Amino acid sequence: MIEIGVKNERARQALSLILDKFENNSIPQAIALATFPCPNIPSRKWSMLNRLIMLAYGTHDARGFRQWLETGRNVKKGSKAFYILGPRFVDDKEKEPDENGNYPKKLVGFLSIPVFRVEDTDGKEIDYALPKLPQLPLTEVAERWGIAVRATFGNPVWAGAYAPSLERIMLASPEETVFFHELAHTAHKRVNGHLNDEKWKKEIVAELSAAALCYLYGKKPDRTLGSSYRYIRSYAGDAGKDVLSACASVIGDVEKVLDLIVSEQDKAAKTACEEVEQHENEDERHACPCAPARGFENAPDKAQQAYADACKHALRQAEEPQGPDKEVHRAA
Numbered sequence: 001m002i003e004i005g006v007k008n009e010r011a012r013q014a015l016s017l018i019l020d021k022f023e024n025n026s027i028p029q030a031i032a033l034a035t036f037p038c039p040n041i042p043s044r045k046w047s048m049l050n051r052l053i054m055l056a057y058g059t060h061d062a063r064g065f066r067q068w069l070e071t072g073r074n075v076k077k078g079s080k081a082f083y084i085l086g087p088r089f090v091d092d093k094e095k096e097p098d099e100n101g102n103y104p105k106k107l108v109g110f111l112s113i114p115v116f117r118v119e120d121t122d123g124k125e126i127d128y129a130l131p132k133l134p135q136l137p138l139t140e141v142a143e144r145w146g147i148a149v150r151a152t153f154g155n156p157v158w159a160g161a162y163a164p165s166l167e168r169i170m171l172a173s174p175e176e177t178v179f180f181h182e183l184a185h186t187a188h189k190r191v192n193g194h195l196n197d198e199k200w201k202k203e204i205v206a207e208l209s210a211a212a213l214c215y216l217y218g219k220k221p222d223r224t225l226g227s228s229y230r231y232i233r234s235y236a237g238d239a240g241k242d243v244l245s246a247c248a249s250v251i252g253d254v255e256k257v258l259d260l261i262v263s264e265q266d267k268a269a270k271t272a273c274e275e276v277e278q279h280e281n282e283d284e285r286h287a288c289p290c291a292p293a294r295g296f297e298n299a300p301d302k303a304q305q306a307y308a309d310a311c312k313h314a315l316r317q318a319e320e321p322q323g324p325d326k327e328v329h330r331a332a
């Protein structure tokens with residue numbers, strides 16, 4: 001039995017439910033997470049390392065100078081290239097040539113290849129569209145922390161990524177759990193002031209937090225729990241631990257991450273409600289126009305209730321005359 005000290009009661013319940021399921025082996029089957037399709041662009045064939053380099057430069061499409069020209073686009077003046085690594089092969093003259101006189105090739109090292117981001121080019125319109133993200137719960141939290149959340153093409157390497165240097169989350173998947181995982185990484189960085197822990201720790205903190213956030217804000221929390229379990233098990237294995245002892249060893253950080261995200265979401269809900277106060281037309285205020293715009297209609301019941309309560313509070317305050325400004329609100 002793992003002691004859970006998370007302050008938020010709902011988060012505590014979600015975590016203990018998940019850990020109980022892990023302990024009793026009542027875990028749903030792991031499913032393959034959905035990912036966005038990828039058009040036929042050069043980086044589709046790149047190595048994992050090169051894709052990660054591209055990610056670090058915050059783009060979904062990078063090509064060489066000439067490759068851009070061939071698509072009818074020009075690299076803008078003053079744009080800086082970044083470099084990917086390409087294998088360098090030479091003829092292996094220690095081996096016999098084939099019947100055409102061609103020697104087999106051997107790898108002798110890597111070349112730096114300059115490529116430019118699509119954002120640094122202009123010209124003929126690009127012949128693909130970026131995937132669209134669904135309305136994801138907790139987007140407001142990322143917004144409040146100044147983190148950009150962007151969709152990108154699917155790839156065989158990762159479903160989501162967080163680039164701390166750019167404060168950007170890239171999602172190659174529409175799944176809530178992927179976004180929650182990346183958001184948990186950003187919260188973990190805020191809690192610890194860094195993200196320098198061992199990889200297995202960081203990943204288990206993010207995935208266990210994401211599983212709990214699915215129960216708190218997701219549409220079908222159980223759907224991806226099996227996948228989370230498998231993910232945690234693989235990183236626990238790296239540390240030579242079983243799932244439960246690995247979870248136990250990072251539970252303190254998971255609690256802090258959850259408390260931070262839940263409290264930030266509550267603040268976001270409150271701010272949305274306080275904006276209600278600023279609407280001049282009373283009918284508009286009663287209709288709570290910020291609600292649909294901010295995706296609250298999809299929030300779990302409890303979040304909607306909290307939102308409604310905060311709205312009532314804001315409206316009560318608006319209705320109490322507190323000076324000349326407030327009088328305007330009351331004029332029917």
Ligand SMILES: [Zn+2]
Pocket residue numbers: 181185202203206
């Ligand atoms: Zn991760």
